[in-house]
Amino acid sequence: MSHPIIDFADVYFTYPDGKKAINGITFHVRHGESVGIVGANGAGKTSLLMLMTGLLLPIRGEVHVGGVPVAKKTLSVIRQKIGFTFQDPDDQLFMGTVYDDIAFGPRNYGVGEEEVKNRVMKAMEAVGVMHIKDRAPYKLSGGEKRGAAIAAILSMEPDILAMDEPTAALDPKARRKLIHLLKGFPYTKIIATHDLDMVLELCERTIVLKEGRIVCDGLSFQILSDAQLLEQWGLEKPLSLQRCPICGTKKE
Numbered sequence: 001m002s003h004p005i006i007d008f009a010d011v012y013f014t015y016p017d018g019k020k021a022i023n024g025i026t027f028h029v030r031h032g033e034s035v036g037i038v039g040a041n042g043a044g045k046t047s048l049l050m051l052m053t054g055l056l057l058p059i060r061g062e063v064h065v066g067g068v069p070v071a072k073k074t075l076s077v078i079r080q081k082i083g084f085t086f087q088d089p090d091d092q093l094f095m096g097t098v099y100d101d102i103a104f105g106p107r108n109y110g111v112g113e114e115e116v117k118n119r120v121m122k123a124m125e126a127v128g129v130m131h132i133k134d135r136a137p138y139k140l141s142g143g144e145k146r147g148a149a150i151a152a153i154l155s156m157e158p159d160i161l162a163m164d165e166p167t168a169a170l171d172p173k174a175r176r177k178l179i180h181l182l183k184g185f186p187y188t189k190i191i192a193t194h195d196l197d198m199v200l201e202l203c204e205r206t207i208v209l210k211e212g213r214i215v216c217d218g219l220s221f222q223i224l225s226d227a228q229l230l231e232q233w234g235l236e237k238p239l240s241l242q243r244c245p246i247c248g249t250k251k252e
């Protein structure tokens with residue numbers, strides 16, 4: 001097995017208003033793994049991703065990414081190792097054109113303009129957003145914004161992709177396209193989502209959160225097939241594993 005690339009050791013996080021969001025989480029992710037983070041609303045999925053990317057810092061415990069402790073002074077190194085897409089792409093896209101949004105990260109890290117151009121082209125090619133490169137991000141559709149936001153993290157050439165609800169607000173065709181795209185990426189992937197069918201398809205491992213704690217960590221197929229357990233955590237079997245109560249055939 002390959003080495004751990006993300007390591008959480010007894011991590012706690014409380015928001016300034018006193019809300020305890022993460023309550024003693026320990027796990028690690030190995031290089032090349034794809035992990036789905038699931039749980040009911042408010043379980044702590046977004047908070048966990050934010051701790052992983054240094055957008056939040058633990059009040060207790062330690063997070064390491066690529067062997068580097070996540071702390072104020074290491075944030076610039078951490079952001080190069082792990083690319084984070086927000087639940088709402090509007091939180092990530094703020095430049096005048098898609099091209100400039102994708103170029104922003106590498107430019108900010110002092111990458112030369114020729115290399116920036118290479119990276120932007122490569123990222124746009126990979127995600128299929130070349131045709132919208134000169135458009136204003138705020139005028140794009142949800143699927144196009146999602147594509148631009150993913151390209152914007154790929155141009156940083158991260159080792160890890162951390163994504164918060166990547167299929168939210170996508171129509172079925174755009175969702176399918178995104179899953180196909182993500183399947184082809186060689187990166188370590190951490191995907192926080194309510195889309196359990198996507199987890200089943202993309203992630204060999206699933207971590208279930210409840211009230212800021214890990215309540216289950218194992219093979220996606222096993223976890224997501226267990227309707228009784230899922231119900232305890234406020235979740236439902238993925239549609240692709242459900243059967244029609246009348247004819248017994250699998251739902252699509």
Ligand SMILES: Nc1ncnc2c1ncn2[C@@H]1O[C@H](COP(=O)(O)OP(=O)(O)OP(=O)(O)O)[C@@H](O)[C@H]1O
Binds near residue numbers: 042044
């Ligand atoms: N900025 C904040 N200030 C105070 N409490 C917060 C803040 N953000 C989140 N919380 C609380 O922390 C807990 C975990 O929230 P988080 O957004 O991490 O959950 P989630 O699993 O991503 O939820 P969802 O599925 O609804 O997106 C919730 O109880 C939430 O109300």
